[in-house]
Amino acid sequence: MFERFAMTSTLCRTTALVAGLICLGFTNVLAQNILDLPPTLPWSGHSERLIVKPDDKWITPAEAADFKTTPRYAEVKTWLERLAAASPLLTIHSFGRTGEGRDLLYVRASKGGATKPVVLVQAGIHSGEIDGKDAGLMLLRDIALRGKDHLLDRVDLVFVPIYNIDGHEQLSAWNYPHLRGPAEKGRDSNARNINLNRDYSKADAPETRAMIGLLRELDPLLYVDCHVSEGFDMQYDVTFTYAGWGTYARHRATADWLQGRFGPTVAQALTKAGHTPTIYPSPIDTREPTKGIRYSPEGPRYSTGYGDFISVPTVLVENHMLKPYRQRVLGTYVLLEAALKIAATDADRIAAAKATDRASRPSDLLTRWAPTPQPIGWVERFKGVAFDTYLSPASGRLEQRWLGRPITFRMPIIGQQPTESVRLPKAWWVPAAQAEVLDRLRLHGIAFETIETPQTLQLDQVRLVEPKLLQPNEGRVPMTATFVHAVGEQLLPAGSVRVPADQPNGLLAAALLEPESQDSFLAWGFFPEMLAPAPSTDAFVLAALGERLLATDPALKATFEAKLRAEPAFAADPNARLAWFYERAGPGHPYWLQYPIARELN
Numbered sequence: 358m359f360e361r362f363a364m365t366s367t368l369c370r371t372t373a374l375v376a377g378l379i380c381l382g383f384t385n386v387l388a389q390n391i392l393d394l395p396p397t398l399p400w401s402g403h404s405e406r407l408i409v410k411p412d413d414k415w416i417t418p419a420e421a422a423d424f425k426t427t428p429r430y431a432e433v434k435t436w437l438e439r440l441a442a443a444s445p446l447l448t449i450h451s452f453g454r455t456g457e458g459r460d461l462l463y464v465r466a467s468k469g470g471a472t473k474p475v476v477l478v479q480a481g482i483h484s485g486e487i488d489g490k491d492a493g494l495m496l497l498r499d500i501a502l503r504g505k506d507h508l509l510d511r512v513d514l515v516f517v518p519i520y521n522i523d524g525h526e527q528l529s530a531w532n533y534p535h536l537r538g539p540a541e542k543g544r545d546s547n548a549r550n551i552n553l554n555r556d557y558s559k560a561d562a563p564e565t566r567a568m569i570g571l572l573r574e575l576d577p578l579l580y581v582d583c584h585v586s587e588g589f590d591m592q593y594d595v596t597f598t599y600a601g602w603g604t605y606a607r608h609r610a611t612a613d614w615l616q617g618r619f620g621p622t623v624a625q626a627l628t629k630a631g632h633t634p635t636i637y638p639s640p641i642d643t644r645e646p647t648k649g650i651r652y653s654p655e656g657p658r659y660s661t662g663y664g665d666f667i668s669v670p671t672v673l674v675e676n677h678m679l680k681p682y683r684q685r686v687l688g689t690y691v692l693l694e695a696a697l698k699i700a701a702t703d704a705d706r707i708a709a710a711k712a713t714d715r716a717s718r719p720s721d722l723l724t725r726w727a728p729t730p731q732p733i734g735w736v737e738r739f740k741g742v743a744f745d746t747y748l749s750p751a752s753g754r755l756e757q758r759w760l761g762r763p764i765t766f767r768m769p770i771i772g773q774q775p776t777e778s779v780r781l782p783k784a785w786w787v788p789a790a791q792a793e794v795l796d797r798l799r800l801h802g803i804a805f806e807t808i809e810t811p812q813t814l815q816l817d818q819v820r821l822v823e824p825k826l827l828q829p830n831e832g833r834v835p836m837t838a839t840f841v842h843a844v845g846e847q848l849l850p851a852g853s854v855r856v857p858a859d860q861p862n863g864l865l866a867a868a869l870l871e872p873e874s875q876d877s878f879l880a881w882g883f884f885p886e887m888l889a890p891a892p893s894t895d896a897f898v899l900a901a902l903g904e905r906l907l908a909t910d911p912a913l914k915a916t917f918e919a920k921l922r923a924e925p926a927f928a929a930d931p932n933a934r935l936a937w938f939y940e941r942a943g944p945g946h947p948y949w950l951q952y953p954i955a956r957e958l959n
């Protein structure tokens with residue numbers, strides 16, 4: 358979807374007159390609606406009472422604009438500074454800088470006194486999905502000035518109004534055209550086109566690094582990440598989920614709290630306020646909703662997956678794209694208020710769940726899974742919206758046309774079955790030179806020790822077979838390979854780093870360091886040196902070397918001759934033949950297809 362719109366903007370940058378006219382035409386349409394979206398479902402609810410009167414001194418920018426537009430970063434900052442100046446409960450802090458140098462801001466709402474546990478809410482990680490920002494501004498006003506300060510009796514609220522600020526400031530009506538408002542929205546990714554909600558584990562973006570720092574500093578009771586959905590039309594307006602909904606979470610106690618306590622309480626509050634919540638239905642096939650929704654494990658590249666790995670209860674809010682912005686913002690307000698209340702009520706329970714998870718020592722990491730052949734359950738009366746199809750002259754195939762008519766149907770839930778998992782070793786050994794890896798281990802708070810004298814150990818060493826570089830993605834060139842493990846003696850020089858699995862972040866360390874993990878540094882392409890060609894030397898030296906080996910090593914001679922017969926391309930390639938001898942004459946190429954991180958087995 359986003360590639361498609363990247364093409365559109367290329368078109369708009371074309372200097373040709375015709376393209377200029379097209380762009381102008383688009384601009385005229387923008388004042389109304391960028392695209393014809395399907396019919397709106399009628400809605401009203403108690404939460405509408407949260408909107409203040411037009412002449413209210415503390416009206417938020419979105420309320421003042423009747424939720425047609427959303428304020429820019431500078432306006433948000435100014436508004437929050439004014440609010441904080443009027444209330445002793447609010448303070449504004451910077452927790453880092455974006456790639457373009459903007460201050461990453463959070464507001465802390467606190468009654469002071471003894472340090473209270475924190476509920477951390479972030480808006481705009483995908484900056485066009487900005488409902489959380491405008492809801493948070495309203496909620497902060499009502500906490501600070503309108504009698505809702507009791508929400509802070511047992512918890513502090515830390516609110517990040519815009520996480521992906523650089524993307525947020527690239528406002529365009531062409532960003533997120535599937536969302537019914539606001540009129541112009543920010544981009545999904547940051548200024549280097551890195552999607553921050555794929556970056557938690559590899560931590561390449563300055564925004565990610567700042568957020569991980571904030572998470573470690575606050576260690577929140579609850580982490581809420583506000584988004585808006587894509588997918589199919591449906592009646593639900595506010596949906597939310599957690600990593601591994603169902604049985605797929607990596608850490609059970611925090612997951613059980615989310616499913617058993619958070620979900621039901623928040624859903625009840627939303628229903629009472631006139632909204633239609635459900636667990637986020639991640640579609641198997643948006644073109645055919647009845648194929649079902651997916652429950653699956655999640656990797657630590659995502660906020661929710663990362664939260665699961667570090668045992669911080671984390672909620673993904675996915676408001677429904679086709680609901681008007683006003684309705685979505687109000688729903689988010691209700692959800693955030695309910696989240697603060699349940700976190701306050703359950704502060705001790707959550708703390709206990711986190712401690713249980715952090716004391717657990719999972720022995721295995723699930724690395725691959727596949728859909729179950731049969732549904733693992735059903736939503737008996739899924740609240741969908743009817744559609745028909747028509748032959749689109751644009752696509753040349755049948756496309757969906759959502760009709761704005763509520764229907765219910767039986768929705769299958771597709772689960773996952775494990776297809777590969779790895780047994781955690783006792784520790785991983787990282788060479789001192791792997792600075793990028795060590796930097797990220799430090800950032801994530803993964804404990805390690807550095808040896809001061811060399812050691813020789815029997816270690817599980819991993820070689821790559823048939824590595825393949827994939828399409829560049831998220832600022833990296835990811836790779837896949839088959840991995841062959843073999844135990845061998847290895848000299849570990851002074852400065853080598855030992856990362857023990859026996860630590861609260863052991864499972865996160867496994868996700869980053871086990872080569873088979875889909876979120877490992879290896880999978881993200883952190884070790885291009887493994888694929889660099891072996892060094893060579895002059896042909897006259899190599900030819901003499903090969904001739905000597907042929908004369909003195911009969912077994913090697915036989916292997917060579919067999920290879921010549923079997924591989925005509927090799928036989929016809931003088932340089933490949935010489936390289937073959939060089940590889941066999943000395944210690945070989947220590948980097949070639951050799952994963953630099955070794956595993957100390959139990």
Ligand SMILES: [Zn+2]
Nearest residue numbers: 483486584585
């Ligand atoms: Zn999103």
